[in-house]
Amino acid sequence: MLEQIGAYFGIYLLCCLKSIFGPLLGPAAGMSKLEIIIVTVAGLMTSVALFTLVGERIKKNIIPIFIKNPKKFSPSSRKMVRIWKKYGIIGTCFLTPLILSPVGGSLLVSSVGAPRKQVFFYMLVFGIFWAVVWTYSVGWLIDIGLIRK
Numbered sequence: 001m002l003e004q005i006g007a008y009f010g011i012y013l014l015c016c017l018k019s020i021f022g023p024l025l026g027p028a029a030g031m032s033k034l035e036i037i038i039v040t041v042a043g044l045m046t047s048v049a050l051f052t053l054v055g056e057r058i059k060k061n062i063i064p065i066f067i068k069n070p071k072k073f074s075p076s077s078r079k080m081v082r083i084w085k086k087y088g089i090i091g092t093c094f095l096t097p098l099i100l101s102p103v104g105g106s107l108l109v110s111s112v113g114a115p116r117k118q119v120f121f122y123m124l125v126f127g128i129f130w131a132v133v134w135t136y137s138v139g140w141l142i143d144i145g146l147i148r149k
Contacts, residue, residue: 015043019097023134040131047102048123055110089114093122097130
C-alpha cells in the first residue's frame with residue numbers, strides 16, 4: 001500500500017514538470033486509465049496554480065538573479081513571445097501540455113498578464129484533453145505490443 005502511494009505521488013510530481021509522464025509511467029505502476037488521467041491533470045493543475053499565482057513575483061524577484069540584463073531577448077524568450085502573439089491564451093493553453101511544460105506555459109501566460117480565471121479554465125480543459133489522448137494512445141500502443149508494461 002505504501003509503495004503504491006509512493007508510486008502515485010512520484011508520478012504526480014513528474015506530471016507537475018511534464019504532463020506526458022503520467023500516461024507513460026502510469027501503466028507500469030498498475031494504474032487504471034481513469035487514475036492516470038486524474039493524476040496527470042492534478043499534476044498539471046498544481047503547476048499551473050502555483051506558477052500562475054506566483055508568476056509575477058518570480059518575474060520580478062527571481063529572474064533578475066539569473067538573468068543579468070532582463071531587457072534583452074533570448075532565443076527562448078523570443079519563441080515564447082511568438083507563441084503568445086500567434087496563438088493567444090487559448091492556443092498557449094492548448095500547446096502547454098504538448099510542447100511547453102506546465103511550468104513554462106504558466107509562467108508565459110502569467111508574465112503577459114492573462115486573466116487567471118481564463119488561464120485556469122483553459123489549462124484544465126486542455127489538460128484533460130491531452131491526458132485522455134495520451135492515456136488512450138499509450139494504452140493502444142501497449143495493446144498492439146509496441147510498448148511493454
